[in-house]
Amino acid sequence: MNLVVKKFGGSSLASVEKIEQIADRLVEEQKKGERSLVVLSAMFGYTDSLIKMAHQIYPNYLGPAYDILLSSGEQISVALLSLALEKRAVKNKVLLAHQAGIQTSSFFSKAEIESIDTTKLENLLKEGYLPLVAGFQGITKDNQITTLGRGGSDLTAVALSASLKAEVCKIYTDVTGVFTADPRIYPSAIKIKELGFSEMMEMASLGSKVLQIRCVELASKSKVNIQVLHSSKKEEGTWIINKKETGMEGSVVSAIAHDLNTLVIKLTNTSSEIEFHSKLFSALGRESVFIDMISQSTHKEKSSLSFSIPHTDLTQTLKVLKDFVKEEDISIIDQAVKISVVGVGMAQHCGVAGRFFSALSQVKTQIYLLTTSEIKISAIIPEKNLKETVRVLHKEFFNF
Amino acid sequence: MNLVVKKFGGSSLASVEKIEQIADRLVEEQKKGERSLVVLSAMFGYTDSLIKMAHQIYPNYLGPAYDILLSSGEQISVALLSLALEKRAVKNKVLLAHQAGIQTSSFFSKAEIESIDTTKLENLLKEGYLPLVAGFQGITKDNQITTLGRGGSDLTAVALSASLKAEVCKIYTDVTGVFTADPRIYPSAIKIKELGFSEMMEMASLGSKVLQIRCVELASKSKVNIQVLHSSKKEEGTWIINKKETGMEGSVVSAIAHDLNTLVIKLTNTSSEIEFHSKLFSALGRESVFIDMISQSTHKEKSSLSFSIPHTDLTQTLKVLKDFVKEEDISIIDQAVKISVVGVGMAQHCGVAGRFFSALSQVKTQIYLLTTSEIKISAIIPEKNLKETVRVLHKEFFNF
Numbered sequence: 001m002n003l004v005v006k007k008f009g010g011s012s013l014a015s016v017e018k019i020e021q022i023a024d025r026l027v028e029e030q031k032k033g034e035r036s037l038v039v040l041s042a043m044f045g046y047t048d049s050l051i052k053m054a055h056q057i058y059p060n061y062l063g064p065a066y067d068i069l070l071s072s073g074e075q076i077s078v079a080l081l082s083l084a085l086e087k088r089a090v091k092n093k094v095l096l097a098h099q100a101g102i103q104t105s106s107f108f109s110k111a112e113i114e115s116i117d118t119t120k121l122e123n124l125l126k127e128g129y130l131p132l133v134a135g136f137q138g139i140t141k142d143n144q145i146t147t148l149g150r151g152g153s154d155l156t157a158v159a160l161s162a163s164l165k166a167e168v169c170k171i172y173t174d175v176t177g178v179f180t181a182d183p184r185i186y187p188s189a190i191k192i193k194e195l196g197f198s199e200m201m202e203m204a205s206l207g208s209k210v211l212q213i214r215c216v217e218l219a220s221k222s223k224v225n226i227q228v229l230h231s232s233k234k235e236e237g238t239w240i241i242n243k244k245e246t247g248m249e250g251s252v253v254s255a256i257a258h259d260l261n262t263l264v265i266k267l268t269n270t271s272s273e274i275e276f277h278s279k280l281f282s283a284l285g286r287e288s289v290f291i292d293m294i295s296q297s298t299h300k301e302k303s304s305l306s307f308s309i310p311h312t313d314l315t316q317t318l319k320v321l322k323d324f325v326k327e328e329d330i331s332i333i334d335q336a337v338k339i340s341v342v343g344v345g346m347a348q349h350c351g352v353a354g355r356f357f358s359a360l361s362q363v364k365t366q367i368y369l370l371t372t373s374e375i376k377i378s379a380i381i382p383e384k385n386l387k388e389t390v391r392v393l394h395k396e397f398f399n400f
Numbered sequence: 401m402n403l404v405v406k407k408f409g410g411s412s413l414a415s416v417e418k419i420e421q422i423a424d425r426l427v428e429e430q431k432k433g434e435r436s437l438v439v440l441s442a443m444f445g446y447t448d449s450l451i452k453m454a455h456q457i458y459p460n461y462l463g464p465a466y467d468i469l470l471s472s473g474e475q476i477s478v479a480l481l482s483l484a485l486e487k488r489a490v491k492n493k494v495l496l497a498h499q500a501g502i503q504t505s506s507f508f509s510k511a512e513i514e515s516i517d518t519t520k521l522e523n524l525l526k527e528g529y530l531p532l533v534a535g536f537q538g539i540t541k542d543n544q545i546t547t548l549g550r551g552g553s554d555l556t557a558v559a560l561s562a563s564l565k566a567e568v569c570k571i572y573t574d575v576t577g578v579f580t581a582d583p584r585i586y587p588s589a590i591k592i593k594e595l596g597f598s599e600m601m602e603m604a605s606l607g608s609k610v611l612q613i614r615c616v617e618l619a620s621k622s623k624v625n626i627q628v629l630h631s632s633k634k635e636e637g638t639w640i641i642n643k644k645e646t647g648m649e650g651s652v653v654s655a656i657a658h659d660l661n662t663l664v665i666k667l668t669n670t671s672s673e674i675e676f677h678s679k680l681f682s683a684l685g686r687e688s689v690f691i692d693m694i695s696q697s698t699h700k701e702k703s704s705l706s707f708s709i710p711h712t713d714l715t716q717t718l719k720v721l722k723d724f725v726k727e728e729d730i731s732i733i734d735q736a737v738k739i740s741v742v743g744v745g746m747a748q749h750c751g752v753a754g755r756f757f758s759a760l761s762q763v764k765t766q767i768y769l770l771t772t773s774e775i776k777i778s779a780i781i782p783e784k785n786l787k788e789t790v791r792v793l794h795k796e797f798f799n800f
Binding site: 016019020050053054056057058061063064065066068069071072075076078079080082083084086087093094096098099143145 | 416419420450453454456457458461463464465466468469471472475476478479480482483484486487493494496498499543545
């Protein structure tokens, strides 16, 4: 089907004026003969204010009522855009969770899409309607509303693109695309024309906020081409596609990502027994602590263990640690940042690690933790060295 | 079924704290063995803010998108109350339009309830759930969300009470009941213990804001006993029931109502031909002008015609009038109020009209228009005479 799925995020929907702008854009594109399906998030700030009310009443509750509450945000967005399209005499139809055929698991607040019945959507498209689907929400087999978790509207858009075999899934955001580094940290960074799915997945997991990893994963699995675009600036954006490893001619590294939501826990005088590690990390797992990088070293029968976690998991982590180590053996490094270079080209190129280290050595930065994979190298370094490190890495891998 | 339907309005839901209070009250009543079903409105001010956004985009649009937008308000209320009940370990279940089985016409923004499939609700009640139904909304045969218009949540509550044969439908509001006169106008007014359906209907149509006429009409038709109560003060409130005409012992008049949303149009030099009236009022009807009271008089071949309309219909009325009369023959009296005495006892008592006029004569007020029915007398008088007129009428019919 010659169809374009378009997803607009909260910042593109921050006001009535912005909603009217989207309507204008859709009219224009329809005049050019483009057949679209629109997926919307909640208006900017709306979901957060609902979460706040929910937490005031019952903190940490996650069940059906929470999802019913949160799904109202997307409902409002689609209704308002529908009003704007009605005013412009565009034949359109709103579809909420129970109408769009998106069936999910019943894991409330983090439901997974299980199947999509596209019959209704296909009929609407055939009849010339512009369907407006409330993102982020689905419905269980027994007719209960669910939500898909953070970034859930992107997931809705990609899942519908896959089911309807859309040409492309356009994700409209408040940035013009994915950049070689965060432009707020390194203003010379440039927009990337195209990225492979695996690169984008790594970047999402390494701190790039542009797309959530679940959405890229699904796009990769179902071969949905994504275009990341700015919602009002008319620029080409970044394509996320099934990219072949670039050969000699391509660049080795596609982008430099960083993530400030990281801190390092260092334990000294630990046992080097594998059983100790197994028990410790199992206990942390039970408390839902997300462990990112781990490093262990033994020196003259004394062992030490470092690992990184998100800031938000610190309380839980310390609760677990007190059963395993003495307080004086725990140090917390919270002024840290994870910096990564990502690129499918790395798999074919030797010496990337060498170049990475030689760049870092120019900054004379300490490295707390380090990991590598086929297509990325990550290091956790002191936060104060972030800017300078991004600069030298960018220079090393992009020559500017 | 030994069931109590409880409807809480927007002012009882104005904050998270108030929602918690309702939850506490429900827990308490459940402990006493009361089986309930709850219907909620949107939180105070919420629907108005949605309407404002809708009007900013597309003023006067009333269609599916408008109803989808507005129905989100009740969705939020039921979700938040459900959270509060979950915290208190009360087995409860939220039901939105498409889940509660309330099927309506497809007249968007003013849909009429056509049927209610109570299977799901009855099953939930049997399984010991406290059902929380989003008021004000329904669903068409083809699965589109509709809303029921102003006061729609009361209607939902009464309709569910009828279908489930509830013992009573309790309407929780921000007043402690229906009074013999508006206490803001006449502080000596007292709360009425019970009112007949027809009296309450007259009062609703005569300006009492406590219940909407549609809801009382439905209650009357389906013999649903209503109790109007304050949402936090524990007082008995007012019962609206199938009241027999009170005999000699009962009071003749139940209450004094007034309505400031009225103005009088006086036309002079009009034709006395019935055809003129027929054409004029048909034309006004086509413009959806609501005509309340009419009076025509002929004196020496000169005719004049007066009628009353709500303030909001003035523009439309003047538009129509310019095709029928000269501008200099139109006068508008907009500082007017409609004052009424209501009571089923009137039907059995002569002389009520006489007592009404004698009371008004004490105030020496002008009377612009007058109507009577079996159970009420209404007069439109200058607004400046409102307080004093209520006082003398209250004295005449209640002796205090």
